[in-house]
Amino acid sequence: MxxxxxxxxxxxxxxxxxxxxxxxxxxxxxxxxxxxxxxxxxxxxxxxxxxxxxxxxxxxxxxxxxxxxxxxxxxxxxxxxxxxxxxxxxxxxxxxxxxxxxxxxxxxxxxxxxxxxxxxxxxxxxxxxSAIAPDIFDPLFDRSAVINKYRKKETEIKRALLDQNLMSGVGNIYADESLWRAKIHPQSRCDELSPRKIENLLAAAEIVMSKALVEGGTSFDSLYINVNGESGYFAHSLEAYGRENEPCSRCATHIRRIVFGGRSSHFCPKCQRL
DNA sequence: CGTTGCGCCTGTTAGC
DNA sequence: TGCTAACAGGCGCAAC
Known part of the structure; x- marks a missing residue:
């Protein structure tokens, strides 16, 4: 993906x-x-x-x-x-x-x-x-403006992360990874998160995607390969996505998978409380 | 206007 | 063993 x-x-x-x-x-x-x-x-x-x-x-x-x-x-x-x-x-x-x-x-x-x-x-x-918002690595990305946009959303933070009109580039894998890293429950209401929490989340997204880029991305199967036909290696580094029932690397609690908004969300129920 | 749900696809896998 | 159903999910649009 x-x-x-x-x-x-x-x-x-x-x-x-x-x-x-x-x-x-x-x-x-x-x-x-x-x-x-x-x-x-x-x-x-x-x-x-x-x-x-x-x-x-x-x-x-x-x-x-x-x-x-x-x-x-x-x-x-x-x-x-x-x-x-x-x-x-x-x-x-x-x-x-x-x-x-x-x-x-x-x-x-x-x-x-x-x-x-x-x-x-x-x-x-x-x-x-033109309708797609700048991504977090874009020089046009306005961090404080984006934080304010997230704060005004009347929906769950996971949904907002996938909304390409707020910030682009994040899909289901890196949304779950970013939320895990920032210790935020995917169903947290945007308008109930502090600016500090959202700032942490953006920092987490930036770090997770930077690390993935160094590894050439995430490949589960032959559906994602680069132009030479090579796979990426970030799948080995995933902490939440695709790890249902496996232990959280921070606290050993089993990662849980839930479905809302028509897609799977993976999170640690202890580190990421509602 | 903002939010939510659906349809578009095909190969793999789980379950009966 | 063989079939069916569920699943993967980004995006645009319709509906509420």
Whole structure:
């Protein structure tokens, strides 16, 4: 499940292998690979060269030598792979970009929640990304303003953490990890948390995602890999997510899993009290 | 307007 | 053993 550290790992791989390349052709192999909000069919980027590869939260995009960008979201299972021309097609290959130098940039996506799109790129971020809040590593991230936004929310803190309009990049894994680290129960009401607690939570999110980035992200299976096909190693470092009935590393109480808001939350019932 | 729930997908696993 | 149901869950939109 690609969240900020995984998407950033992919972005760095893409930058290393495709920066300054020209996109010679685009081939779309599945109708869901194109986001319906794309302003044009994907093959309009043919002939463009890749000037920069950028990211906000879980969205990434190719800045082109044109007034529009090629935006990508990996969804649940999206992958980019750099492959030599002629390599056998992957089972869930959804689109391929032919680059100069006999390389292909392939978009592979089992569950088809991921997509590509062409979007106007004349502001700070492409139009398609403009509604997404800056992530915690963005120079535009305003920590005190974001703390105030969380404090005004009339919902549980876990839900708010997943809201990409407040702060982007955090998904279910890093939400649970951040809450564990900050010792906050996922069902705590936002408007009952002190500014200090929320500040601690943001600091925890920043630390957890920084550590994950160093490890190349979290891989449970082959659904998340980087552009070289390599897995990340942060799964070994998870303290709460996916550890139901295993002992908390701080107090040995068994981690509990509950479901609310349609998703699983993992937490230590002793360290993270309501 | 803010919050909540649903639908979109497919491969794996748990349970009967 | 073989089938069905549950599960994974980011995002956009509809509904309340």
């Amino acid at each position: 690609p969240e900020l550290p995984e998407v950033e790992t992919v972005r760095r791989g893409l930058a290393r292998w495709s920066l300054n390349s020209t996109i010679n052709a685009v081939q779309v192999l599945h109708h869901r690979a194109t986001n319906p909000r794309s302003v044009a069919p994907l093959d309009v980027v043919a002939g463009a060269s890749i000037a920069e590869i950028s990211r906000r939260g879980k969205f990434l995009w190719f800045d082109l030598d044109r007034p529009y960008a090629l935006v990508a979201h990996l969804g649940m299972s999206g992958q980019f792979r750099i492959q030599p021309v002629g390599a056998p097609d992957e089972k869930h290959l959804r689109a391929r970009l032919l680059l100069d130098g006999h390389q292909e940039l392939r978009f592979i996506d089992q569950r088809t929640f991921g997509w590509l799109a062409v979007s106007a790129n004349e502001g700070p971020v492409p139009q398609l990304v």
